[in-house]
Amino acid sequence: MSRIDFDDSQSTDISAVFSFIPFKENNNVKQPLPAELGEGYVTTVHLGPSMDVMIHSYRLSVNLNGVKKRGEGQKDNVVFSFRSVFTESIAGNTAEPNTAVSLLPSVQISTGDMEIDFSFPVNTMINTIILTVHKSLLLELIDGNDAKILLQTLIAQDKPFLYEEFISPAIHDIAAKILKPEVTGELSTFYYRIRCEELILMFFVEFLKRKSLGNYILNPQDVKAVYRVRDKIISNLTAPPQLSSIAEFSGMSESKLNRIFKQIFGNPIYNYHQKFRIHEAAEMLKGGKMTVSEVGYKLGFTNLSHFSKLFKRYMGEKPKRFSRK
Incomplete structure (x- = not known):
């Protein structure tokens, strides 16, 4: 290849x-x-x-x-x-x-x-x-x-x-x-x-929805490590990330990893994971081939009411209405 x-x-x-x-x-x-x-x-x-x-x-x-x-x-x-x-x-x-x-x-x-x-x-x-x-x-x-x-x-x-x-x-x-x-x-x-x-x-x-920008000096090695962490936590959207194991994977302390991750992505690791799940759900609903419940269950939401509330928080409307568009 x-x-x-x-x-x-x-x-x-x-x-x-x-x-x-x-x-x-x-x-x-x-x-x-x-x-x-x-x-x-x-x-x-x-x-x-x-x-x-x-x-x-x-x-x-x-x-x-x-x-x-x-x-x-x-x-x-x-x-x-x-x-x-x-x-x-x-x-x-x-x-x-x-x-x-x-x-x-x-x-x-x-x-x-x-x-x-x-x-x-x-x-x-x-x-x-x-x-x-x-x-x-x-x-x-x-x-x-x-x-x-x-x-x-x-x-x-x-x-x-x-x-x-x-x-x-x-x-x-x-x-x-x-x-x-x-x-x-x-x-x-x-x-x-x-x-x-x-x-x-x-x-x-x-x-501008971010409350602060953070001022931690970034070096290429830290940026590369944080993106590897990001890729790892979104590789399995059904399971919440475990900070201790992710920090070990990154080679950073938990506090340093949290600080740099939030500075780049605007959210702590767990919140980013949740937000990404919802954006992934939106992409799946755009395809029009899956129902709201099918998307919710596929992404690990066992409570569809909770899924609907999270979706509205991040996307501005409930998933059923979003899917009808």
């Missing part, structure tokens, strides 16, 4: 994989993915001196593993990665539906100089919008005293940061409009810029 790995003897920047894209020379054009990587395309749109967007839509035919290295001169850029935001695949997928691996529907925000590991197995469906914005533009977009104070604290940090949030229905809706733009031709760049600003807005609507 084909595999692409990066090590210290090679360029470890993931942009090297996409060096086939003539970024500003071929603006707003679908660039087919090289056959050795998979099938689908990447589109880049230059939205001005302080904002760029890349739309990734493809299925990988290789395992892709490596590290996004700290970019030179990227310290003042903020990167928003909206993953699995499309409600339908826009890649040329010839694989059987049950062989495709989907990424978690989430939004990851980080500084451009944050080092992040990546690992995508063969057949992964990549439906992602990557938005790069200069900090100065973000400050211009911020409005409101409370929001301004919190976000200025975020943007003014003189150290790499990384946070992650679940994707909201509003973000899904905006992503659909980016996927199928309502305006083309000479005004298309203007259109994309407005939609990208909407994505930023709806991300911060969710992000």
Whole structure:
């Protein structure tokens, strides 16, 4: 099976994989993915001196593993990665539906100089919008005293940061409009810029629900360990996580693990597990092939009334009403 790995003897920047894209020379054009990587395309749109967007839509035919290295001169850029935001695949997928691996529907925000590991197995469906914005533009977009104070604290940090949030229905809706733009031709760049600003807005609507951002200094090893913990606890959504065994698995103390996990994901480990269960339930209900009770029991809820209350807390409405949409 084909595999692409990066090590210290090679360029470890993931942009090297996409060096086939003539970024500003071929603006707003679908660039087919090289056959050795998979099938689908990447589109880049230059939205001005302080904002760029890349739309990734493809299925990988290789395992892709490596590290996004700290970019030179990227310290003042903020990167928003909206993953699995499309409600339908826009890649040329010839694989059987049950062989495709989907990424978690989430939004990851980080500084451009944050080092992040990546690992995508063969057949992964990549439906992602990557938005790069200069900090100065973000400050211009911020409005409101409370929001301004919190976000200025975020943007003014003189150290790499990384946070992650679940994707909201509003973000899904905006992503659909980016996927199928309502305006083309000479005004298309203007259109994309407005939609990208909407994505930023709806991300911060969710992000500002956090009471604090945390200020623990992140290093690549800790980030990698916390994401391995996240993957472990969501691998079995029917069983609540046991903090002592998870801390041992991570190689951290319980207090350090809790602190970094909450800083990145905005929730303690147990709460995140519960929230993820509900978001998984929502995805299952969207398929329309399972009843509310079937979804609840499949995810380990023995009390459907409790399941309904949790669902409403996180999704804003009861699962029956959600499923009818």
